[in-house]
Amino acid sequence: MSLPHAILTALLEKPSSGLELTRRFDKSIGFFWPATHQQIYRELGRLEASGHIRALQPSGPVRGQKKEYEVLSEGRAELARWTAEGDAPRAVREPLLLRLRAAAVVGTDGLAAELQRHLTLHRAQLDDYLEIERHDFPVEAADGENRLQHAVLRAGIGLEAFWVQWLAETIEALPSDRP
Amino acid sequence: MSLPHAILTALLEKPSSGLELTRRFDKSIGFFWPATHQQIYRELGRLEASGHIRALQPSGPVRGQKKEYEVLSEGRAELARWTAEGDAPRAVREPLLLRLRAAAVVGTDGLAAELQRHLTLHRAQLDDYLEIERHDFPVEAADGENRLQHAVLRAGIGLEAFWVQWLAETIEALPSDRP
DNA sequence: TTACCCATGTAATAAGTTACATGATTTG
DNA sequence: CAAATCATGTAACTTATTACATGGGTAA
Incomplete structure (x- = not known):
């Protein structure tokens, strides 16, 4: 369950569209949690559905149109909750x-x-x-x-x-x- | 596609049953490629179906009975093929x-x-x-x-x-x- | 004889990968 | 206007995780 939180972090640093997020992942957060654009779009959809983020242009969701997202207070709260949470170190798997x-x-x-x-x-x-x-x-x-x-x-x-x-x-x- | 090859390696080192493999993974190969018993049983089934390994006791597969596996020559060849193969280093994901x-x-x-x-x-x-x-x-x-x-x-x-x-x-x- | 451990497995879900589809915008 | 690129998505598949099911043997 790390990808949504990686996305929330990236969006808090700067609101972005899906493809912009993909680009930023490729040279920053993605060094430690890689994700393809398919994963990112799917996760953006879920985060929007759960009320953690929202699209800036509320116009009809036309295919091919850029859609910028920003984090809502619920999303920030969820990220803060997750940040304080603990888990075991990841195994190597090389x-x-x-x-x-x-x-x-x-x-x-x-x-x-x-x-x-x-x-x-x-x-x-x-x-x-x-x-x-x-x-x-x-x-x-x-x-x-x-x-x-x-x-x-x-x-x-x-x-x-x-x-x-x-x-x-x-x-x-x-x-x-x-x- | 690494788990089947990890299992082949472990079985070549020593023929074992599913649960024995699980135990050995917990303190050896599993340090670098962890796997649960569910994953291991599934993969053993696939490896047997594809002719890479075989069960030693050919008696009817009764539930709850220990089943030992050994690697066949096809399995050894597949492992050798995979070993010479290349791939990109894994990202960190921590x-x-x-x-x-x-x-x-x-x-x-x-x-x-x-x-x-x-x-x-x-x-x-x-x-x-x-x-x-x-x-x-x-x-x-x-x-x-x-x-x-x-x-x-x-x-x-x-x-x-x-x-x-x-x-x-x-x-x-x-x-x-x-x- | 109940409880516990050994041993093998099924089912459901989540996460990640790969291939492809579709519309909009720019540029030669 | 054709081709490339930007941008968003669907679909199919594989892998990994979590929870549960089933049967056999053993020891309190």
Whole structure:
């Protein structure tokens, strides 16, 4: 039940249409909770039906017409409630790790290339995050209003840095490297 | 499509019944791909139907009777195929990070306690992993047959260590800490 | 013999993915 | 006006979660 709350957060930061939300997800909240435009439209419909948000232009819902949404007080209350709520940390669910376990049984063919490919991807993502940090959280304005957003970005940076390091180590230690 | 391959890997390591698989998932493969017994039974049924595995006791499938499965050569081939296959790294999807973003908008009530709770959980998981490492991968037998399994465990250790550090930093920097 | 655990399963729901459909607006 | 793009949606399918059902064995 996280997607509706991710959407409420995004809409509180700035009222938007479905497609605008999709774009913003692709480069912000979606780093930690990806969603396609189909999911977002479906969820916007539900949030509107439950009175958490409303469309700004009350004109007839014509297909192909942009529809902006804003959060109502009920939506804000629901988001505050959810924010204080607790849950267990999410498990990892990374298929690459399963592939390593499988490779221990059926052989490591193709594994080195796959690890290398992931390393490249994670390095690129890490660079993206660091660029965002340089741009949005410059050192001279350290820790102002947006301490929380910065903490979230730091999590992304830390996770990518971990993967980069682990992949490099694991590639190094792979049997095929030592004939 | 990872669960069937996780099950094939587990069954190759050791033929098991559904409930035994569930138990083993809870303390091994399931760290990186959790599954409930319902998921596992369903998937075992599919794998049997598609000829990848077979039940050992061919007696009538009586409800409540233990049923052991083993992997057939088709299943091993399928697992090898999948292992060499590639896919994109999984996104993070951690609701706690969404809560931080939400808290930046609706307030940080309850957030510190939740971060503290996660810190405790991640510390415990890290300790569990380190204990497993001490037990299963002692330094004197460094890097033998099970280099790959060790790499997977190292990933778990690295991820938990990251969360412990990030949570400690973030709790420290939380506004409510400085009145 | 009741209660508990082992073991396998069904059903319903929610969430996520993939493919496709449709209208409006801009641009060559 | 044809093609591309913006924008909103439907439909079908797969995966994951939650709750419940059923039967067998064992021990208080």
